[in-house]
Amino acid sequence: MRIQHWQDAASLLVGVWLVVSPFGFGFTGAAFWLTIALGLGVILFAVEAFVIPSYLEEWGEMLLGLALVLVPWTVGYEQVSATVSSVLSGILVILLAGWELMTDREFTTWWHDRWHHRAG
Numbered sequence: 001m002r003i004q005h006w007q008d009a010a011s012l013l014v015g016v017w018l019v020v021s022p023f024g025f026g027f028t029g030a031a032f033w034l035t036i037a038l039g040l041g042v043i044l045f046a047v048e049a050f051v052i053p054s055y056l057e058e059w060g061e062m063l064l065g066l067a068l069v070l071v072p073w074t075v076g077y078e079q080v081s082a083t084v085s086s087v088l089s090g091i092l093v094i095l096l097a098g099w100e101l102m103t104d105r106e107f108t109t110w111w112h113d114r115w116h117h118r119a120g
Helices: 008-025 027-049 057-077 079-104 105-115
Strands: none
Touching: 008 027, 008 079, 027 057, 027 079, 057 079
């Protein structure tokens, strides 16, 4: 197990924050369970990046980040702290995953080979 990108470690910390924050801020109802579930998903993808380094888990993290941004309004979080935590964490997860994709050699090689050599 090796950390190939520091963004994976940062995503792991965001996932831990998401799992712990409902207890610290006293989230209730759907906000409590969804924040923990999405946090566990972020942790799972971050740990997977340590075990099997690939750029594919970043797409999963981006989807979880998008879910974190949208879920407060689709479910209707009652607490402002739950909404702020979810949205900021989601934006951070998306930014970290995007940053990692842009700096990952495997992904940039795939992207270049796939999209820049189509004519011909």
